[in-house]
Amino acid sequence: MDNFCCFSSQAGGRSSCGSGKGRSQLGPVKYGFSLVKGRANHPMEDYHVAKFVQIQGRELGLFAIFDGHLGDSVPAYLQKHLFSNILKEVCPYSLHCWLVYHMIIVDYSLSVLHEVHGDVARVNGQLAVSRAFGDKNLKSHLRSDPDVTNASIEAETDVLILASDGLWKVMSNQEAVDIARKIKDPQKGAKQLVMEALHRESKDDISCIVVRFMG
Template identity: 55%
Template sequence: MDRLCCFSSSHSQYGGHSSGSGKGRNNDGIIKYGFSLVKGKANHPMEDYHVAKFVQIQGHELGLFAIYDGHLGDNVPAYLQKHLFSNILKEEEFWVDPNRSISKAYERTDQAILSHSSDLGRGGSTAVTAILLNGRRLLVANVGDSRAVLSRAGQAVQMSIDHEPNNERGSIENKGGFVSNMPGDVPRVNGQLAVSRAFGDKSLKSHLRSDPDIQDVYVDNSTDVLILASDGLWKVMENQEVVNMARRTKDPLKAAKQLTAEALKRDSKDDISCVVVRLRG
């Protein structure tokens, strides 16, 4: 595999907030992205991490985008930021069967996290990843409730599946776990975790899944914007209004900042992280 080489990007960070932008190219011109991460109101350090970059590998251009939303600490999302995409691209069959390579890399990365739990701790992380291959093919994978949404002809198309405990109750119960539904609270696996799939979480892993759902689509002239965000955004905003806001603003960095600011304005308590990729001018 060739050495990873990034295209232009910029980044700033201050007071729990970070933002940045960059661009790549396809046959039709330039693809631009921007990201904005804002620390939530909870009394713990920022637990969201992101990836947003273009790399050149073996004559192909890959856009790599991700949101990792940690819980019980930031060690696991930090590990994912460093290792998950490299693990995917190390799979020998990636160029032949990228879907299988993504699934295998997700599982192998989770096993590595669990084997290093003495260093990484007992926490975990959700993940939503997007690989844009030569500006034409889009591969989105996720575990947990961070979400990817695509704009197709201006309509919001959800590209990931929110892995909520009630939706996968059968799988959890078959493994000896249970789903709590306490008044005033969200459903939780064994009364603890509000997602049914995640990386890490060694104490719950026997009742959790870490295999991703994958969407594989081709990008055409009707697809103009891709948004990846943590649940701090999706808890307070609908898919279509997020797409509408992102499409109104040509600068994806400005759009990402507007989206995180709007989520804060709507009193989202969680960390709020957003990557906006403008696929068309």
């Protein structure tokens, strides 16, 4: 079961929060996610993607969390367009051609700046990010070109964690890994990480995806 959740502002309504899970059709990989709105007086601004797609006879896992800071227009746009447009460019090439894939990711990420704006407004130590889509007038502080890393999934690789800063503000990488590794069900693992962030009094929106490569 693939899951693709969208959060949007509804007049007089409350922002949705929830969780879900899915798994690969061709291998043992499973994922789960959990999302909770923070205490700030604005709609949920975290968007995510968690699903598997079939491309060129292979299965590709797409996982991302987009964290808005002055509204949800930018993360909503990225959720809808980022992966689909990157994959449109990748399809004429082999998925194994990492150099081409890398260039397409960077080029498309930069092109998004011409489509969206108004996201990031706080810098100089007040916003814990090193990359951001958003206002061009802040590019002297925050870059939009992504760090792209090619990491092999080895036999001993067991878990991948993606989360918004609602979790990372109150938890170290190792603390998150220690929690997720103890729970085989990735959805339960994601929920536990979110609950731990709440226990540590995180006030921001909290979104977490856990991907397990081993049973």
